[in-house]
Amino acid sequence: MSNPAIICxxxxxxxxxxxxxxxxxxxxxxxxxxxxxxxxxxxxxAHCHVRDDEGKPTSDAERFARxxxxxxxxxxxxxxxxxxxxxSGSGLERGGMLPLRPDMASLSVGSNNFPTRVYENxxxxxxxxxxxxxxxxxxxxxxxxxxxxxxxxxxxxxxxEIPETPYVQFVMGVKNAMPAVKRVFDFxxxxxxxxxxxxxxxxxxxxxxxxxxxxxxxxxAGGHLRT
Amino acid sequence: MSNPAIICxxxxxxxxxxxxxxxxxxxxxxxxxxxxxxxxxxxxxAHCHVRDDEGKPTSDAERFARxxxxxxxxxxxxxxxxxxxxxSGSGLERGGMLPLRPDMASLSVGSNNFPTRVYENxxxxxxxxxxxxxxxxxxxxxxxxxxxxxxxxxxxxxxxEIPETPYVQFVMGVKNAMPAVKRVFDFxxxxxxxxxxxxxxxxxxxxxxxxxxxxxxxxxAGGHLRT
Ligand SMILES: [Zn+2]
Ligand SMILES: [Zn+2]
Ligand SMILES: [Zn+2]
Ligand SMILES: [Zn+2]
Numbered sequence: 001m002s003n004p005a006i007i008c009x010x011x012x013x014x015x016x017x018x019x020x021x022x023x024x025x026x027x028x029x030x031x032x033x034x035x036x037x038x039x040x041x042x043x044x045x046a047h048c049h050v051r052d053d054e055g056k057p058t059s060d061a062e063r064f065a066r067x068x069x070x071x072x073x074x075x076x077x078x079x080x081x082x083x084x085x086x087x088s089g090s091g092l093e094r095g096g097m098l099p100l101r102p103d104m105a106s107l108s109v110g111s112n113n114f115p116t117r118v119y120e121n122x123x124x125x126x127x128x129x130x131x132x133x134x135x136x137x138x139x140x141x142x143x144x145x146x147x148x149x150x151x152x153x154x155x156x157x158x159x160x161e162i163p164e165t166p167y168v169q170f171v172m173g174v175k176n177a178m179p180a181v182k183r184v185f186d187f188x189x190x191x192x193x194x195x196x197x198x199x200x201x202x203x204x205x206x207x208x209x210x211x212x213x214x215x216x217x218x219x220x221a222g223g224h225l226r227t
Numbered sequence: 228m229s230n231p232a233i234i235c236x237x238x239x240x241x242x243x244x245x246x247x248x249x250x251x252x253x254x255x256x257x258x259x260x261x262x263x264x265x266x267x268x269x270x271x272x273a274h275c276h277v278r279d280d281e282g283k284p285t286s287d288a289e290r291f292a293r294x295x296x297x298x299x300x301x302x303x304x305x306x307x308x309x310x311x312x313x314x315s316g317s318g319l320e321r322g323g324m325l326p327l328r329p330d331m332a333s334l335s336v337g338s339n340n341f342p343t344r345v346y347e348n349x350x351x352x353x354x355x356x357x358x359x360x361x362x363x364x365x366x367x368x369x370x371x372x373x374x375x376x377x378x379x380x381x382x383x384x385x386x387x388e389i390p391e392t393p394y395v396q397f398v399m400g401v402k403n404a405m406p407a408v409k410r411v412f413d414f415x416x417x418x419x420x421x422x423x424x425x426x427x428x429x430x431x432x433x434x435x436x437x438x439x440x441x442x443x444x445x446x447x448a449g450g451h452l453r454t
Contacts, residue, residue: 110403111338111345112375118338120345123403147374148339148405155406176337176350178375179382183421187414194410 006224008045008081008203009038026055028063032070038227039075046071047081047106047141047226059084064097079103081141084129086119094125098132105133106169107140109156110149113176119145130161141203142168145177150188154195165196169203169226173210180210185217233451235272235308235430236265253278255290259297265454266302273298274308274333274368274453286311291324306330308368311356313346321352325359332360333396334367336383337376340403346372357388368430369395372404377415381422392423396430396453400437407437412444 011034025034050063081104084094108121142153153166170188173180192202205226206214215225252261262273277290308331311321335348369380380393397415400407419429432453433441442452
């Protein structure tokens, strides 16, 4: 293939627990070994969440620091992307790991519903997270939970809040947000090309049972994959 | 014209104040006379917000009752649509006017950003507002601030939460939500046809300076208009 897909591995996510699946890596050493295995298998990007001692999602910068060090030691050259997603906090603590200067961090640029609640990303929080990412030279991955989020990334790019061409991830199949629908996926790809040019990279993630399907669409359309 | 557009007039909205524009009708009698004038000019639906004595948006059922009575008296046959939108409240009070059994009420089915804050419509609130609308036989107008909201209306319809074919309004041009973009408008229309059939009605509203443009698109594409 002339243009191989970049595979991004999300080792743990923020939702599953050991009770759901005993194989889910939750401790730092489990996460590092699991990332190492994915790296050996060809994953280029590690998308990282961390858990506290009870296994609950947290934004604790100290834990992120140890995970980042572990991945750097075991997976030289792997791109490390830390999550600023809202399952692990609601306010400024969501950006507390950005001073670690990871290669990338996820950035939500709009609000939407999640299965049981509102996923709140106020205009002020978004602006601040983007500011912190510029300050610490962290490349954002824009999490597009809906169509307007791609347009908002364009607006932020035009205003200089996202300096480089935004790298957008389509998140599909989250209950109460955008379902995994092929015609929407196609329109998302067209939208990225329309706003950021024909060669702008993007990636796609199908949540839960939609993962394989969305990965197939992304591979066929020339995008990158989140596994 | 074989299929004339229905014109929906939003007399006051919830944002402008007398300070912005002294011609904005804010008192009940101003609103009723302004609706009457629009009715004489051909408007078929009155989309209604109410204000408190300071001119601030409110969900006060008593005020809605007086506005509804006034419009019924001055504009016989006009369809009355009361707003359950979140600029006038944040919780269950947003549905406090539904026992008045207006012909229609607006229903947001997702969350998104507004110019300075999150427009919060939790899954629980949405479900409750739809339940109240069924209880009091009020037809919802689905306010689509983003693409996933149209898909969510379909899901609610499939679950019986919206009994009739959803009547969707595309809201475009709200800062930090969906901009007024023609290719998105076209995709919205296609989405309604895809989900609800080729004859499903829909309407569109462009906010502020986008009003004339979005109305033109809607008229050309066979939709109804919010003025
Ligand atoms: Zn994540
Ligand atoms: Zn290792
Ligand atoms: Zn309104
Ligand atoms: Zn009158």
